[in-house]
Amino acid sequence: MADRVGEQLGNYRLVRLLGQGGFAEVYLGEHIYLGTAAAIKVLYAKLASDDFEHFRKEARTIARLVHPHIVRVLDYGIEGTTPFLVVDYAPNGTLRTRHPKGVPVPLPTVVSYVTQIAEALQYAHDQKVIHRDVKPENVLFGRRNEVLLSDFGIALVAMTSNYRSTQGMQDMAGTIAYMAPEQIQAQAETASDQYSLAVVTYELLSGARPFQGAFTEVAVKHTLVPPPSLREKLPMISADVEAVEMKALAKDPKQRFVDVQTFAAALEEASRNASSRTTFLGDIPVSQEQGASFSPETIVLSQQEAQEVSPTALFTTPDVAQQPSTDELLADKPATAAMITPAFEQKEAVEAVEAVNTPVLKEKETTALTSQPPHKGISRRAVLVGLAGAAIVGVVGGGIALLTHPLGSQTAIQPGNVPPGTNGGTLYTFRGHSGWVWSVGWSPNGARIASGSGDATAQVWDATSGGHLIVYSGHSDSVYGVAWSPDRKRVASGGFDKTVQIWDATFGDHYYTYHGHSGWVWAVAWSPGGKHVASAGQDTTVQVWDSANGRHANTYRGHSGFVHAVAWSPDGKRIASASSDGTVQVWDAVTGVRLYTYEPYFTDIWSVAWSPDGKRIASASDDKTVQVWDALDGSHLYIYTGHTDFVYAVAWSPDGKYIASAGDDKTVQVWSAIDGTLVYTYRGHTAGVRSVGWAPDGKRITSGSWDETVQVWKME
Structure with a gap:
């Protein structure tokens, strides 16, 4: 965000920055002729030409809100494509600053x-x-400490733009x-x-x-x-x-x-x-x-x-x-x-x-x-x-x-035709989290499982018994993604605190924090050789960086929406990223050059996974499907339609014969990777299933859910 101090907007010169919010920077402004003070709200929004008249109409509406307890809008304008509002300056702070939490x-x-x-x-x-x-x-509080309600303008102006x-x-x-x-x-x-x-x-x-x-x-x-x-x-x-x-x-x-x-x-x-x-x-x-x-x-x-x-x-x-x-x-x-x-x-x-x-x-x-x-x-x-x-x-x-x-x-939730399954395959249920479980991951040797949760922790536990080993509490908000290093010595966890943190998988010691993202981190993945980590998130980017020290290598900016998932090809040469823009994009892991875009979707794509041989890719979406396609050129192979609600996670079995998919219908479904024939439906969860992973030996599956549990089970 550019510092505009010294610039002139309309008849006001911007004197100093008063604060920043989600939609605007607020400056103290001085009228160039009258010398009077006002607060200038400079919106981050960039208006398209067809938004101009709508903005003017809404600004005129809020300017007519003249009341002793409303911050007055004195003027408005558009500088280039940037809208701004001139409002009364309230010098005595906000309710938040006057009464601390x-x-x-x-x-x-x-x-x-x-x-x-x-x-x-x-x-x-x-x-x-x-x-x-x-x-x-x-x-806000005015000059006589009267209460003033502000930001009617932001509420209405935000509706006028495509921002x-x-x-x-x-x-x-x-x-x-x-x-x-x-x-x-x-x-x-x-x-x-x-x-x-x-x-x-x-x-x-x-x-x-x-x-x-x-x-x-x-x-x-x-x-x-x-x-x-x-x-x-x-x-x-x-x-x-x-x-x-x-x-x-x-x-x-x-x-x-x-x-x-x-x-x-x-x-x-x-x-x-x-x-x-x-x-x-x-x-x-x-x-x-x-x-x-x-x-x-x-x-x-x-x-x-x-x-x-x-x-x-x-x-x-x-x-x-x-x-x-x-x-x-x-x-x-x-x-x-x-x-x-x-x-x-x-x-x-x-x-x-x-x-x-x-x-x-x-x-x-x-x-x-x-x-x-x-x-x-x-x-x-x-x-x-x-x-x-x-x-x-x-x-x-x-x-x-x-x-x-x-x-x-x-409002209508249609019951599905999912073949019956049982809970008989449940080996045990891990209940160490006190919030939704967003992600799960097996250690490379299958001995331990890591999970990330809305309780702001990542936890490592014994894959055989569910016994607690580590509770990592370095994050300040939900932990959305967890991934093991190939040598099983470290874990990467990304969360809504905008960070990726690298820590010791045995003792939980923090190594370092990667701060490259400006929004929530949705996904993390180690390169097959363990030298790099790819992270993706709300800021629409995928960032690749050195796993040893967090040094940035490159940033992929091909998406126009949040990036929910990222996966390396088995040979480490390519990366697939899935986004809310309705595309999966495959690109060179070193140069960041896009190789092709797979885009038969019109809705969010939540998960993407390469087959073990690197020849196919599967992606899951909130259109209730999983699509399987050729990893070389993006040509479509088939669509799996067994779910009755959003599909959030997809994972290949280690031998490449099966695919497991999980979603908001509370099921995990296992089906043939060749033709999509359903093999087994797991119904152990009582809420939507957010993540799924196969054990390296292919005999067990783990799933994490909004019911706050991680369950380990096998097909029967």
Whole structure:
């Protein structure tokens, strides 16, 4: 990002850089004639010519938002193809800088903030404008310390351009924490801003956001998991205040308050009631981590209660002990998932809660969850359609817009004709992870297995017994890819912290960290000789570097989308990379020259693998297929269509006779590499299967899943 200090945009000279966000750099600007100060938001977006008028229209719309608690847009313009906005300069920082994470804010102060923010949002909603990105970083303090809501402009301008930046994608992890379930599904409405404000309120009161974890895990929690009890975190919070919060945090927007100002009024009245009974102990540092379990007092409203309750009514806690058990609730649910019905939604919710990175729910909480009234079209699978690659996702003011597959088209889940299989082949299940398992890999001698997880660890364990050997915790976010060096002495792990780390496979000692990527690292692979590592990711590149010291060798830039997978040919001369741009590209490992592109897809490609003899390549996609093709020239051979959902992983048996593929239909399928004839279906997992690998002897297979397990099994 170029430093523009000293440049002139419109009538403003850029004096100094104030900050950088996911979509814009913000400069302090000085009017060249009047000498007045303003903040200049220079967007990273590059507008196409047909976007200009749309940008001007949206900029005029937000410029008309004149309210005491909204940062005014003073001017706008386009410099070349770069749009910029001129807004009021707020000199006293943000809500985030004023109240650091982990420190609760006194209730009266929170109520004051919420009241002012709600006034701004209500005004905007009355003008048919949705903010989409309410979070502490977008709440500023003006010259008189009044609260000012900013970045309406970013939310709207982002929708006008074809821009889809890597930096913007990275910013989603910071925004997802405040995002409403319907906004995650690209269906934002005014109630979405109310939900986001309620998350901010929860964080201010308790010192921690309701949901923690990696991006996709937090998204699923927003959609399916009840927020942890405020009173469990802070017993001095009254039931009235908690009840108001829980209503504003309802999963179904129709069960929230009628508008955002009603929410603020209810919170204010509840706080007045509470002030006569309790004393708030502010400035008490608390852990930023989530509590160890959900409170049995989690508030659950029936649909009738949600419709009839007044804004300030005291919600009552359900008598969980009188409710039927989870098993009883689910006993009459249909086994098939042909369509998403309320019954299926409730069962899916329980499975999703078990799949996300949270402690296992006690029976009381699970029962409370299943007893909630169903809400429109939200399932774990539907969320992952939007988040795990059904479409390229773009950020709209911190929101997510599905650019390829609208969620409405994903409501039907058709049962498949997968031949029956059994779990009888399971040798053992490894349960060392507390988050989704993204990747697995056998050591070259078959004695150990490495796995990477959403719990931010890579773990090495005994391939025979599952006994724990190493927990590597050098990453600060999900570990997406793991790979063994050919000499089995080192492991490479790549993750959402944008790094690849090389560490000792026996003792877990860290050797060095490769920092070449500017986005999430999706895949890592060692060259057959062990001299180089190839890594790929969100920044659309594949980078090749020296495995001994991390010295960069070359960067392949042929893709236009995220690169999800990378694989070396057995002779080490070529590399195949698979991308969300719908292509697999094969290129020279030394020069980086593209040899050919295989592109019969129109959707994300998640996995690619060479046959052991290097003559064929298999690739897996979210079109539910695996395609096999000639590695020399890319000519198509056949398509395997046994899966009924996204296919995330593919692996050849060491002798090249079979292919194993795994996907979101919870199965691993083994089939003939010659003609695609199905041989065996493994059904041991209870959630989507994200990775698969054959033991070097070809007798065992391991698979990692969103059910947080790695299972080792054999065909029967």
